[in-house]
Amino acid sequence: MKNHKPRLAVDMDEVIADANAHHAAWYVETYGYRWSADDIESNSLRKLVAPEHDQAMEELLHQGDVFGVYDVMPGSQAALSKLMEKFDVFITTAAMEYPASCAPKFAWLQKHFPFIPALNIVFCGDKSILAADFLIDDNVRHFARFQGKGILFSAPHNLTVDYPHRVANWEEAVALLGN
Incomplete structure (x- = not known):
């Protein structure tokens, strides 16, 4: 054997x-967020965005296509x-x-x-x-x-x-x- x-x-x-870098860029482009590198590197993005923006990301994730562009x-x-x-x-x-x-x-x-x-x-x-x-x-x-x-x-x-x-x-x- x-x-x-x-x-x-x-x-x-x-x-x-x-995924995190792509999601952060999406939040910036879509909603105009501005974070420092330290903010992004030391926090979950969910803690940095409004609940309705987090929900919009969830909807994007459920559509699936975003997983192909990371x-x-x-x-x-x-x-x-x-x-x-x-x-x-x-x-x-x-x-x-x-x-x-x-x-x-x-x-x-x-x-x-x-x-x-x-x-x-x-x-x-x-x-x-x-x-x-x-x-x-x-x-x-x-x-x-x-x-x-x-x-x-x-x-x-x-x-x-x-x-x-x-x-x-x-x-x-x-x-x-x-x-």
Whole structure:
């Protein structure tokens, strides 16, 4: 029997896709907000906008197309390519929160991460179903029932969350995973 590599599950939004930067630009363009870099880097955008503007973003997210236009997180392509030498890498996104996001997310992944096999892309809801050794995610709620080791990828909305395994960027992620 063939030896299998350990499995690495990787979230999409705010881990390999820069949703926050796109959303911030949308709020500025649509509603005229002006924030400092520190405001954006240390706060959830939801805390910085009026409730009705947050609701407008939710409606945009439910339409789904926005998920296909995010920029790639710096270093994520090279890091995942390198990590594939040691791990079976799966992209695991909680797409069921926004079902219309599935097609745009898949197209985005094929464009920016063509080296990830299509069969290694998992659209799910509850990530506890994942059978992986590691999960890199920006939301600690996905680690609650996950059987492997969760690694929190820093994002503006989680900077005050205390979690023992955290990385600030892809360079740190590769170092933590021993590559």
